[in-house]
Every structure is written in structure tokens, then in C-alpha cells.
Amino acid sequence: MKNLAKILLSVCILLISLILIMLSAALFDFLPIDWSILLVVLSSITFIIALIAAILMDYSAGDYECRKCGQRFKPTLSAYVWGAHTLTTRYLKCPHCKEKSFCKRRLSE
Numbered sequence: 001m002k003n004l005a006k007i008l009l010s011v012c013i014l015l016i017s018l019i020l021i022m023l024s025a026a027l028f029d030f031l032p033i034d035w036s037i038l039l040v041v042l043s044s045i046t047f048i049i050a051l052i053a054a055i056l057m058d059y060s061a062g063d064y065e066c067r068k069c070g071q072r073f074k075p076t077l078s079a080y081v082w083g084a085h086t087l088t089t090r091y092l093k094c095p096h097c098k099e100k101s102f103c104k105r106r107l108s109e
């Protein structure tokens with residue numbers, strides 16, 4: 001699968017599961033209480049699974065380029081998950097020069 005498609009798919013999965021949570025919250029008052037709780041629990045579980053799937057898909061879609069030395073590297077999964085990020089950069093420690101910077105994301109082919 002193309003990496004851009006992976007990213008788009010992960011965003012779509014997340015959006016759909018978010019919509020499910022909002023729907024179940026909106027229906028909370030209109031359904032019997034047992035059904036409402038079941039719906040909220042199910043949509044929360046779906047969201048957690050979707051989040052993990054999205055993280056793994058996004059993580060596998062490319063590597064990062066160091067701002068200081070220009071080397072490309074693949075961060076560890078925990079550094080990837082906990083690193084502060086924007087859409088195209090992530091705050092990571094470069095394994096080559098050991099400096100921390102907002103590394104640019106490079107999609108691999």
C-alpha cells in the first residue's frame with residue numbers, strides 16, 4: 001500500500017470512530033440506559049482499536065530527517081508516540097548526532 005494512502009486511511013478510521021462516539025453520546029438520552037451504556041462502551045473500544053491501528057499505520061509510513069545533521073532515521077515506537085508533533089514534523093532525538101530537534105517527516109516509497 002502507498003504510504004500516503006496509509007496515512008489517509010488512518011485519518012479516516014479515526015474520524016469514523018470519533019463520529020461513532022459522538023453519535024452514541026447524542027443518543028444517550030433517547031435509548032434505554034442499558035443500550036446507551038453498551039453503545040458508549042462499544043464505541044470507546046472501537047476508538048481505542050482505531051487509535052492503535054492509526055498510530056501503527058502512521059508509524060510505518062515513513063522516517064524522519066534530522067534538522068541538525070540531515071541524516072534520515074526511524075525513531076523508536078515510544079519516541080514516536082510521545083514526541084510532540086505538528087502535521088509534518090516531530091520532536092525527536094537523532095541517533096546520529098544525539099541532538100533533539102523538530103525532525104521533518106519523509107515518506108518512504
Ligand SMILES: [Zn+2]
Nearest residue numbers: 066069094097
Ligand atoms: Zn542528527
